[in-house]
Amino acid sequence: MKQDAFRSFRRSIAVLAAACLVLSGCRTEEKEPTETVPEYEAASAETKKTPKYIFLFIGDGMSYSQIQLTADYLGLEKSGKTVPESLSFLDFPVTGSLETGNAESFCTDSASAGTAMATGKKTKTGVLGMDADGVRTESITEKLKAQKGFRIGLATTVNLNHATPAAFYAHQPSRNLYYEIGGELLAGGFDFLAGGSLLEPTGKKEEGVSLYALAEQTGYQMIWGKPQTVDWTGKVWITASETDAKGALPFLLDGGGGWTLADSVKAGIQALQNGDGFFLMAEAGKIDWACEANDARTMIEEVSGLDLAVQEAVRFQKQHPDDTLILVTGDHETGGLSIGNRENGLKTHLDLLSGQQISFARYEEELVTQYKKQQMAFTSVQSELAEWFGLGEGGLALSEEEWNLLKEAYQETLDTAYKGRSPLIQAVGTLIAEKAGIGWSTGQHSGQPVPVFALGVGAERFAGWQDNTDIFKHLAELTGVN
Template sequence: MKKFFILLGLCAFGTVSALAQQAKYVFYFIGDGMGLNQVNVTELYLASLEGRIGIEHLEFADFPYSTFATSYASNTDVTDSAAAGTALATGHKTKSGMLGMTADSVAVNSIAYWAKQSGKKVGICTNVIIDDATPAAFYAHQTNRGHYHPIGMQMAESGYDYFAGSDFRRPVENGVDLHTVCADHGYTWAYGYDEARAKWQSAEKLIMVQRKDRPRDIPYTIDRTEQDLTMSQIVETGINMLMKNNKNGFFFMVEGGAIDHACHGRDAMTTIKDVIDFNESIKLAIDFYKKHPKETLIVVTADHETGGIVPGNGPYHLNLDLLQHQTCSTDAVTEKLNNLKRNRMRKTWDDIKAVLSESYGLFTKVKLSESEENTLHEAYEAAFEGDAKEENWYSTNSALAAKARDLLNRKAGISWASGSHSGGYVPVFTIGVGAEKYHGRLNNIDIPEITAKIAGYRK
């Protein structure tokens, strides 16, 4: 009998301990396209600004537990964001291009849905369009990630508590406006951070996008003005919304989608700036964790690597500090050059050199050899006398802007394998309740399963 009571006591203690270990608050950060080297290059760059060899630590990369994960899709070694997002959201592999479905087109629910069914509040946000592949994997079920309007309809029907990012890709189709549909489902629209601050306390559910007087898409961090949304503003508003009148906890997915876009454009400085911005938003989750250390889990990972970026291109040294002289993205440089081209009276080589100096520091802060200047001059003639362009997944750039970008990257010591995704490992960094459970080499489908178990979500 005595043994029975001892065993009973141990069981009770084990049950209480298990419950105590459940994560009430879960932050799930996904750096789209952010492979191991995107993190490494950023830390090396930050150290170079201090004039030293080594790394300057990003806060999330210093989490006490770190490992790496595979990212392949069910049908391809190199995944797209839809299949990778589905894996990270649902724990199921699928074909590239498919959202929230298995490879044989069976709809499967995501960890966000499991959290909502378990009584938690849910937030899904990004700094790209809110119906893009990665965020959509957490609320939509589609055979094709390009079904933007149906994806938006499923977002409205999800019942999740908070969404943020750039506005819908295709808000109106067949006379149906997704803004109205979302409002009919109880969502309050907030256009910009100030409007969100005024509305979040009274809103039952909130969608925050760019101000109406700003470009619809949130700009890259390097191009951002004070009127544009930042990742930190998105996360701050989300924490406020998800903590309001909430005793049960939350699940909050945050995607740094612009990292992927910058890597498709093989734009090193633009990538670095967006990794730093991603880190700034994670700092808010770290501050939250410090206030709720026994109830919070933070997971930082990526859906795939983009571009195959490498710190090094031959010589055994880097000059990453040269990148600090880039003041805008290659997309923005293209727009400057296009404005010059429209004004046929202002297209001299000196005019072009002024733009490249202002944008990349070339000729003034980054010295060029005669052959390097000749290469740019040839690109200038091809771009202005003809129409030479470079296309990537998200933009079409002037071949001259691209050539200048490549030159700066090369002088800094940066190499790129491609302008597309790679099959490289992605990082996994964790802190908080259950963080030690992410260990060994992981498959991306393991991550939502481990997270749901730590949080006690009912499937």
């Protein structure tokens, strides 16, 4: 209600400002009074069409800075000049902005943000598919399947019972109830699923029936790795054969594991188009993970991977221009990323990011772990830092003082117990960011707005400053679900 009142206030201010201009002498030609146009009634005839094929791409943790930094880096890499490289969705004809706060904070999490977009209801942090009072809310995917017979697909680079995909089928008070969430995934009977492995597939105590076994019993074709022979008319579940320590697809900077979000979208189109219509939600979930680690180079590859997935949808849209809607957005911003920092002022040196060959996460899991076990001397670690991050001569040059800071951070890594990132990788990340001319204000989420890009049938509805719940509202209106 407060948001509605605030929007009404802003509209009133706009009307008052226009009236003041007229009274102050800015005369316009007098016209016959016209009827007030109801909200969301657009002049384009497209508004009255119903999209048959809907793609919703969500970059988890992705906002304006993540997109701009990716475009800037790719442009510099391609031309050697400060000219951004356009990503496919930056060319979409309609752009808007979404407020992302939830029912109790201006800074949301993925569960409550996903719920807002999927159901049109604000909820509390960590809650899935329920409003702020704990009342079950039905998602756009559930409605489209039940009321319109749409085939439904979910694809992600993380786990299918992780927060964002779960918001489109689950109804739980906590995003951490992975086994219960997985059970709801099976009950939903969606037609296409693709991503990493499930979290806790036999429950927290590993005493439950395997969700994978239950999936086969409910008719899913379980495919591990790249599909070979598939009956695309049935229910298809693809799990990447190579995953990271958390069961997600590996970061693209680390090789990607042979299966990408673009692969999932391409397979999803094959699986879903044999029906009356489809809805495919595709999440680039590890943009968020890279930004939590303040790992700009890894984040850039993940945003680029999202762009490749969007390109698959755009190719489909060109074949079905009168029936397709594509949306690209984020659920929240992560990291408080800025282009420019107090150390460099207005100078950026994004080329210094190119020396990084491995994600901070993988370096931490595989190499720092070995350093601690072997109590490796810092002189040996220095050569590793040069190899994996380009630190030193011929790359990102460091002063003696800066090397001493890294040495101190490494010693702290060896000597102390810590949670999250090691002191060494934190120090490495800080130096790279400072010298490249970018900034991070947090290792968590921020309350910044996120963009939404729209192409196709009904795209004009997503223009302007809106709330994340409007994603659901516009989709419901366009498709005519109750």
